[in-house]
Amino acid sequence: MKTDPNSRRNFVRFLAASPLFASAGIDQPTLTRLFSGTPRDQSEAFGLVDELTAQDPTLIANAADALDVFDFEPVAKKKIPPAHWGYLITGTDDDATIKANRDGYQKWALRPRRLVDVSKLDTSVDLLGHKYDTPIVLCPLGSQRAFNSEGELAVARAAKAKNHLQVLSTVATTSIEDVIAARGAPVWWQLYATGDWNQTRAMIKRAEAAGAPAIVFTVDLLGGSNRETMFREGLLDTRNCVQCHAGGRPAPGVSGRVDDRDNRRKPALAVPAPGTPIPEVGTPTWDYVKRIKDTTSMKVFVKGLLTPEDAELAIQHGASGMFVSNHGGRADNSLRGTIECLPDIAKQVKGRAIVELDGGIRRGTDIFKAMALGATAVGIGRPYIWGLGSFGQEGVEAVLAILRRELEIVMRQAGTTSLKQITPAYVLPRNA
Ligand SMILES: Cc1cc2nc3c(=O)[nH]c(=O)nc-3n(C[C@H](O)[C@H](O)[C@H](O)COP(=O)(O)O)c2cc1C
Known part of the structure; x- marks a missing residue:
C-alpha cells in the first residue's frame, strides 16, 4: 500500500x-x-x-487491576523514558541503602492483640491543625513532569481526592501556586538551599505567600551523592534531549547542589531573585535553620535526619518536626534503613516534635511498624511515581487507596482502632 x-x-x-x-x-x-x-x-x-x-499479559492494564503498589512499577518502567527511569530508581554507589530501607521492615514482627471491637476505624492524622485521612504523606520528589505530562498537578489532584498531605519539591516542574490551586488546599514546600541567600529567601517568601504552612528543609545532600545507576540508565536513552536539558543530557542531582543544574523548567528556581546576590560562605549549618525561622512565619521541618543527636539539635533550633529520611537511599550509602534509625530518634524527641518517617514504605504493615516505633506520619516517594507514570492521577489515587486498605487491615487485625493506639507494644524485633 x-x-x-x-x-x-x-x-x-x-x-x-x-x-x-x-x-x-x-x-x-x-x-x-x-x-x-x-x-x-x-x-x-x-x-x-x-x-x-x-500488551504484556503480566502487566496491569488499569489502575484498578493492581493488587499492591508493586504492580505499578513494571508498567511505569515501560512508559517512562530510560533516563527519567534512571533518575527515579537510582540510589548511590551500588544502591545498597535502597535495599537496607526495605530490609529494615523485615527486622520487626507484629504483636497483634485479639478480641478488640475493630468495627470502627480511624486512620486520620492531624498535622499542624489540618486533618488528613491517613498518615501517608506524598514526599517531595523533583521533576514530576519527567514521569507524566501532568506531573505535580496530577499528584495534587490525587492528594485532593484522597485528602493527603503533599510536599512540593524545590525542583518541581510545576509552580507552587498552580499546585495549591489543583490541591484545593495548602501543600508544604521543600527547600534546597541555593548558593545565593537572596535567591533562597525569595523562594521561601514565595512559598509563604502562596499559602504553604510549612517549609521542609532538606539537609541530606549537602555533600553530593554518587548516582551511578542514573548515569548507566541515561546511557540507554538515545533521544535528543536538548529541548529540555542544556547540553542535551539529563543530569539532575549530580552534585546535590541546585545551582549547577538546568533550572529552566523549575518554576521555583527559574526566576532570579531581584537584588544583589548574597553568596553563601560554606554549606549550611544548624544556624541556617534559625535563619529560615527568622525569615518566615511558616513552620520549619528538617528533612534527612538519622540520629537522635541531630533530632535534638533540630528541636533546639526551633524546628516543629523532622523527616527521618535518607532520601530514599539516594543521599549517603549508609546501609542503615530509616526504620532502624526511628526508635532512638522517637525516644529522644518524646513527643516534642512531629516525626515523619520515609524510605522503603511499600505495605500497610510497614506503615503500622513505623507508627508503632514512634512516627507521627510516613512518607512515600517512588510508589506514587509508579502510579503517576503508569496511569497519571488515577494511578496515584490507586497507590494511596491500596496502602490505606492494607493499613486498615493490619490495624484491625492488631486490635488498634486509631493511630494513637499503635504503640511499641504492637511490634518486637524479629529475633527477640
Ligand atoms: C526521583 C526522586 C526525586 C526526589 N526528589 C527529592 C526532592 O526534590 N527533595 C527532597 O527532599 N527529597 C527528594 N526525594 C526523596 C523523597 O522525598 C523521599 O525521601 C524518598 O523518595 C522516600 O523513599 P522511597 O522512594 O523509598 O519511598 C526524591 C526521591 C526520588 C526517588
Whole structure:
C-alpha cells in the first residue's frame, strides 16, 4: 500500500514521541530510516510497532487491576523514558541503602492483640491543625513532569481526592501556586538551599505567600551523592534531549547542589531573585535553620535526619518536626534503613516534635511498624511515581487507596482502632 509521505512523516513523529519507543531506545532517525527504507526495513518497522504495543499479559492494564503498589512499577518502567527511569530508581554507589530501607521492615514482627471491637476505624492524622485521612504523606520528589505530562498537578489532584498531605519539591516542574490551586488546599514546600541567600529567601517568601504552612528543609545532600545507576540508565536513552536539558543530557542531582543544574523548567528556581546576590560562605549549618525561622512565619521541618543527636539539635533550633529520611537511599550509602534509625530518634524527641518517617514504605504493615516505633506520619516517594507514570492521577489515587486498605487491615487485625493506639507494644524485633 502506498502512503502519503506527509502522513508517514507525522506517523513516525508520533511514534518517536511515544515513551514506549523512547524506553526501547528507538529514536526518530531510526524510525524514519526503517519506514522509508526497503520493504524489509518497513516490515522490521511494523514488527517493532507490534512488539512494543502488544500488551504484556503480566502487566496491569488499569489502575484498578493492581493488587499492591508493586504492580505499578513494571508498567511505569515501560512508559517512562530510560533516563527519567534512571533518575527515579537510582540510589548511590551500588544502591545498597535502597535495599537496607526495605530490609529494615523485615527486622520487626507484629504483636497483634485479639478480641478488640475493630468495627470502627480511624486512620486520620492531624498535622499542624489540618486533618488528613491517613498518615501517608506524598514526599517531595523533583521533576514530576519527567514521569507524566501532568506531573505535580496530577499528584495534587490525587492528594485532593484522597485528602493527603503533599510536599512540593524545590525542583518541581510545576509552580507552587498552580499546585495549591489543583490541591484545593495548602501543600508544604521543600527547600534546597541555593548558593545565593537572596535567591533562597525569595523562594521561601514565595512559598509563604502562596499559602504553604510549612517549609521542609532538606539537609541530606549537602555533600553530593554518587548516582551511578542514573548515569548507566541515561546511557540507554538515545533521544535528543536538548529541548529540555542544556547540553542535551539529563543530569539532575549530580552534585546535590541546585545551582549547577538546568533550572529552566523549575518554576521555583527559574526566576532570579531581584537584588544583589548574597553568596553563601560554606554549606549550611544548624544556624541556617534559625535563619529560615527568622525569615518566615511558616513552620520549619528538617528533612534527612538519622540520629537522635541531630533530632535534638533540630528541636533546639526551633524546628516543629523532622523527616527521618535518607532520601530514599539516594543521599549517603549508609546501609542503615530509616526504620532502624526511628526508635532512638522517637525516644529522644518524646513527643516534642512531629516525626515523619520515609524510605522503603511499600505495605500497610510497614506503615503500622513505623507508627508503632514512634512516627507521627510516613512518607512515600517512588510508589506514587509508579502510579503517576503508569496511569497519571488515577494511578496515584490507586497507590494511596491500596496502602490505606492494607493499613486498615493490619490495624484491625492488631486490635488498634486509631493511630494513637499503635504503640511499641504492637511490634518486637524479629529475633527477640
Ligand atoms: C526521583 C526522586 C526525586 C526526589 N526528589 C527529592 C526532592 O526534590 N527533595 C527532597 O527532599 N527529597 C527528594 N526525594 C526523596 C523523597 O522525598 C523521599 O525521601 C524518598 O523518595 C522516600 O523513599 P522511597 O522512594 O523509598 O519511598 C526524591 C526521591 C526520588 C526517588
